[in-house]
Amino acid sequence: MELIITEKDNAARRIAEILSEGSAEAERRNGVNVYRWGTKRVVGLSGHVVGVDFPPEYNDWRDVEPVELIDAEVTKEATQENIVTTLKQLARKAESAVIATDYDREGELIGKEAYELIREVTDVPVSRVRFSSITEREVREAFAEPDEIDFDLAAAGEARQIIDLVWGAALTRFLSLSARQLGDDFISVGRVQSPTLKLIVDREREIQAFDPEDYWEIFADLTKDDSKFEAQYFYDDDGKEAERVWDEDSADAAYADLSGVDAATVTGVRRRSRTDSPPTPFNTTAFISAASSLGYSAQRAMSIAEELYTAGYMTYPRTDNTVYPEDLEEDELLDAFVSSSDFGEDAEALLEQDDIVATEGDEETTDHPPIHPTGELPSKSELSEDEWEVYELVVRRFFATVAEPATWERLRVVAEAAGRSLKANGKRLVEPGYHAVYPYSSASENHVPDVEEGEELAMSDVRLEDKQTQPPRRYGQSRLIETMEKKGLGTKSTRHNSIEKLYDRGYIEGDPPRPTTLAMAVVEAAEEFADRVVSDDMTAQLEQDMTRIANGEATLDEVTDESREMLQRVFDELADSREEIGEHLQESLKADKTLGPCPQCGEAMLVRRSRQGSYFVGCDGFPECRNTLPLPSTGEPLVLEDECEEHEMHHVKMLAGRDTFVHGCPRCEAEKADESEDEVIGPCPDCHDSEGGELAIKHLRSGSRLVGCTRYPDCEYSLPLPRNGDIEVTDEFCDEHDLPELVVDPDSDDPWELGCPICNFEEYRARNAVEELEDLSGIGGATAEKLEAAGVDSLDALREADADVVATEVQGVSASQVRDWQTELEA
Numbered sequence: 001m002e003l004i005i006t007e008k009d010n011a012a013r014r015i016a017e018i019l020s021e022g023s024a025e026a027e028r029r030n031g032v033n034v035y036r037w038g039t040k041r042v043v044g045l046s047g048h049v050v051g052v053d054f055p056p057e058y059n060d061w062r063d064v065e066p067v068e069l070i071d072a073e074v075t076k077e078a079t080q081e082n083i084v085t086t087l088k089q090l091a092r093k094a095e096s097a098v099i100a101t102d103y104d105r106e107g108e109l110i111g112k113e114a115y116e117l118i119r120e121v122t123d124v125p126v127s128r129v130r131f132s133s134i135t136e137r138e139v140r141e142a143f144a145e146p147d148e149i150d151f152d153l154a155a156a157g158e159a160r161q162i163i164d165l166v167w168g169a170a171l172t173r174f175l176s177l178s179a180r181q182l183g184d185d186f187i188s189v190g191r192v193q194s195p196t197l198k199l200i201v202d203r204e205r206e207i208q209a210f211d212p213e214d215y216w217e218i219f220a221d222l223t224k225d226d227s228k229f230e231a232q233y234f235y236d237d238d239g240k241e242a243e244r245v246w247d248e249d250s251a252d253a254a255y256a257d258l259s260g261v262d263a264a265t266v267t268g269v270r271r272r273s274r275t276d277s278p279p280t281p282f283n284t285t286a287f288i289s290a291a292s293s294l295g296y297s298a299q300r301a302m303s304i305a306e307e308l309y310t311a312g313y314m315t316y317p318r319t320d321n322t323v324y325p326e327d328l329e330e331d332e333l334l335d336a337f338v339s340s341s342d343f344g345e346d347a348e349a350l351l352e353q354d355d356i357v358a359t360e361g362d363e364e365t366t367d368h369p370p371i372h373p374t375g376e377l378p379s380k381s382e383l384s385e386d387e388w389e390v391y392e393l394v395v396r397r398f399f400a401t402v403a404e405p406a407t408w409e410r411l412r413v414v415a416e417a418a419g420r421s422l423k424a425n426g427k428r429l430v431e432p433g434y435h436a437v438y439p440y441s442s443a444s445e446n447h448v449p450d451v452e453e454g455e456e457l458a459m460s461d462v463r464l465e466d467k468q469t470q471p472p473r474r475y476g477q478s479r480l481i482e483t484m485e486k487k488g489l490g491t492k493s494t495r496h497n498s499i500e501k502l503y504d505r506g507y508i509e510g511d512p513p514r515p516t517t518l519a520m521a522v523v524e525a526a527e528e529f530a531d532r533v534v535s536d537d538m539t540a541q542l543e544q545d546m547t548r549i550a551n552g553e554a555t556l557d558e559v560t561d562e563s564r565e566m567l568q569r570v571f572d573e574l575a576d577s578r579e580e581i582g583e584h585l586q587e588s589l590k591a592d593k594t595l596g597p598c599p600q601c602g603e604a605m606l607v608r609r610s611r612q613g614s615y616f617v618g619c620d621g622f623p624e625c626r627n628t629l630p631l632p633s634t635g636e637p638l639v640l641e642d643e644c645e646e647h648e649m650h651h652v653k654m655l656a657g658r659d660t661f662v663h664g665c666p667r668c669e670a671e672k673a674d675e676s677e678d679e680v681i682g683p684c685p686d687c688h689d690s691e692g693g694e695l696a697i698k699h700l701r702s703g704s705r706l707v708g709c710t711r712y713p714d715c716e717y718s719l720p721l722p723r724n725g726d727i728e729v730t731d732e733f734c735d736e737h738d739l740p741e742l743v744v745d746p747d748s749d750d751p752w753e754l755g756c757p758i759c760n761f762e763e764y765r766a767r768n769a770v771e772e773l774e775d776l777s778g779i780g781g782a783t784a785e786k787l788e789a790a791g792v793d794s795l796d797a798l799r800e801a802d803a804d805v806v807a808t809e810v811q812g813v814s815a816s817q818v819r820d821w822q823t824e825l826e827a
Contacts, residue, residue: 012044109157281370322361488540521588
């Protein structure tokens with residue numbers, strides 16, 4: 001029997017389908033899919049099925065000094081017991097094995113891990129196959145010419161694992177223990193994560209320190225015949241054209257002069273053509289940037305790309321290469337799209353070009369080609385809406401790289417009025433070139449009519465606009481990844497995951513990402529007491545060292561030993577400042593949770609968490625002051641910058657996945673509830689007959705509304721109501737429950753006829769019943785299969801799962817997504 005091991009289950013299924021010509025059947029072993037035909041067996045891993053960790057005696061944070069982790073032994077343990085067991089069972093019966101994991105550093109390490117598991121039970125021959133797309137041609141060619149495992153490349157990946165474990169664990173424990181911040185809210189530090197966070201914090205500092213300057217710009221409309229166009233005032237500034245006027249008196253004078261006339265004379269006309277070259281092929285960073293313009297986060301874009309790669313529709317999405325390989329026949333690939341109803345017309349037009357010559361970027365590597373579509377085309381119905389949008393982006397980028405340049409005609413017109421100069425720049429697309437097949441790049445035109453020198457144009461609507469210089473923009477995710485790449489932070493495979501971790505740990509929020517107070521404090525503490533922690537130079541050097549391992553120029557032990565020595569020097573710097581660092585971080589943690597002054601004692605009101613896990617607002621003067629305010633039971637609170645003018649209290653947003661909402665000022669919400677009266681609407685179905693209980697519309701101090709029994713707490717019967725919108729109690733009654741029908745926002749253009757509150761709630765529960773994984777939002781069949789392969793095969797397993805662990809084991813699933821699903825289960 002020949003055993004084939006792939007990196008994921010979906011890759012195993014795809015490869016089995018290709019090699020068996022569709023005859024493979026799936027069987028389940030220990031909850032793992034095994035694909036079989038003849039004497040072949042294919043099993044998919046779940047990424048890393050073994051992980052690096054410290055021995056158990058290092059597990060107790062309070063009993064082990066963080067510095068001890070620097071020289072601690074690193075062990076390997078199975079993280080997916082069922083997959084490891086299945087792999088070994090199959091290996092015992094195998095006469096040979098083939099490693100078919102992804103072809104990159106991480107994939108090589110996963111392949112080596114599988115090799116070592118096989119070697120624990122047998123010494124059968126083990127070979128390695130590599131491919132850049134899971135298409136029939138590439139897979140068959142790869143299996144026809146197997147190779148060997150690249151142990152140097154795998155060692156580079158293993159060095160990364162060990163270094164990240166030691167640095168992350170030691171520094172995370174040190175900062176968390178110093179700040180007395182343990183449990184789920186520990187302070188996370190990482191070798192790539194922390195320098196990346198510093199980039200975001202440094203940009204935020206620039207924004208905060210920015211001092212805007214006032215300036216003015218003047219515009220006017222010029223007209224030739226019936227054609228109107230905009231022109232802008234400019235002046236000579238030491239031989240340079242300047243549009244911004246920095247002196248208000250000068251701006252007013254120019255505006256007064258131009259407003260006093262109704263015509264301008266053309267003094268200069270310049271026409272020129274410009275060639276607009278097509279874009280270069282996609283590497284990972286360029287792909288993420290383009291997907292970002294379509295609204296996809298880096299994590300989501302890469303997740304979709306992985307799915308399309310595994311399905312055989314595009315090449316491997318983790319690549320630095322921007323030069324197509326010599327054996328890529330661009331015309332043959334274009335020909336594959338001719339029959340497509342979505343791409344056929346454009347493919348035919350490209351094939352009619354005299355020469356098909358692809359563009360080239362600056363990076364040429366030999367591991368993977370640039371990202372491009374394969375010749376295997378899906379139909380729209382086979383893909384989700386997001387998958388199709390990303391697939392079309394990849395197809396059209398390939399089209400653009402083999403298209404002709406575009407040609408623009410530019411027209412510059414200079415006119416004079418009242419001794420002042422005005423200019424207008426027009427552009428017209430003469431030859432669309434690649435723009436005809438790639439709509440993602442700007443092809444907007446600006447019309448300026450054909451005029452001649454000396455011609456007089458009507459002038460109207462002179463406008464003086466006062467403006468201010470703007471601070472630098474925050475990094476968007478794609479721009480942040482580009483900056484990480486330039487600074488050598490992380491790799492094409494890890495950068496988007498590093499950003500996702502910053503979101504998951506509460507260091508950044510929003511998009512573009514903005515650092516929280518805690519993030520600012522962690523970076524400040526590192527800069528003051530151990531700047532190597534956030535140094536991109538140190539991290540970039542380690543990346544270079546791992547490349548040396550891959551090239552056989554250094555060993556795993558040499559690089560990891562050097563890294564441990566570096567970390568020891570960091571701890572030498574930290575040793576005398578532990579208390580100071582802890583106080584600094586504690587103050588910042590408190591600032592992130594501070595809402596405003598307590599009306600009873602003047603101390604700060606903070607977001608707190610009860611022993612039962614619910615959130616509330618409590619006074620920092622506890623136990624002397626026991627003033628509290630409730631918060632909604634749904635979601636995790638985030639303190640916003642917006643502040644209530646009446647109570648000087650920050651507003652609160654409740655983060656609850658797709659049900660996220662702004663709660664507002666907790667004092668305002670509590671006061672509204674205190675001032676409201678219950679509105680009785682009918683009999684309580686639980687206790688009316690026995691105790692006379694009635695149902696009433698109630699406003700809670702947490703900001704929620706419900707229909708509840710007037711005998712509460714003796715009777716706890718209740719039904720939820722929408723948080724917002726006026727509620728009208730109508731004269732129409734439910735025959736079954738003898739309750740009036742309710743309407744939310746009756747005076748709006750789109751009122752919500754909620755109806756009988758009991759009927760409405762029963763319908764809601766039936767509609768949203770969660771009985772299996774696929775009932776949760778965002779979990780389709782493919783995602784459910786991947787979760788099951790990782791051991792999350794039931795709702796109970798999902799409830800108990802560690803979100804961070806699931807994110808590392810399930811491709812395309814983030815920790816925040818897992819937490820959203822867990823929140824949905826608790827609702």
